[in-house]
Amino acid sequence: DTGVSQDPRHKITKRGQNVTFRCDPISEHNRLYWYRQTLGQGPEFLTYFQNEAQLEKSRLLSDRFSAERPKGSFSTLEIQRTEQGDSAMYLCASRYRKETQYFGPGTRLLVL
């Protein structure tokens, strides 16, 4: 049973560097979501794809953030010119028809 996978699991970077995260959803799931979770809070919605189309972006997603899902399968989330406030757990989720979203293990980002 292959669930949602994310790579890398951990990333440490220096302020100002660019980072890219990858998410592979469950194979038949056409909807893919990115969330961000900071300490003591629940996950917050960032953006959502149906197939390759990016249908919604949160105001949390500044112009330094970009997400793609080029062939409607895996997705990437890039953060340019990272800031210390970007330190968080970045979570990817996918779903098919029912309302349930299934989450990956997350990528923990630390910006020094």
Place this chain on the structure above:
Amino acid sequence: DQQVKQNSPSLSVQEGRISILNCDYTNSMFDYFLWYKKYPAEGPTFLISISSIKDKNEDGRFTVFLNKSAKHLSLHIVPSQPGDSAVYFCAATRAQKLVFGQGTRLTINP
């Protein structure tokens, strides 16, 4: 504006007893509610959900109750087991995205 609230940051329960986790929401347009369980350094794991047109859903040891007039839902775990110790998030959905509460840390004591 916190649309989904879990007012208890932590809860401690004796093994074998019932655990009751609570969640309040403000947006009456939410159409589906879900509970997730999260261990440290892992992603949230789906537990159970309920449609807004129902008031109860049961799955094994887990039961979710929805009171729409009070805009309140609760998760009952009975009997509680040590492996249930984790952070529990309630979430609500409308128009695709999930809105999460802040989480409640549940500790099951032997």
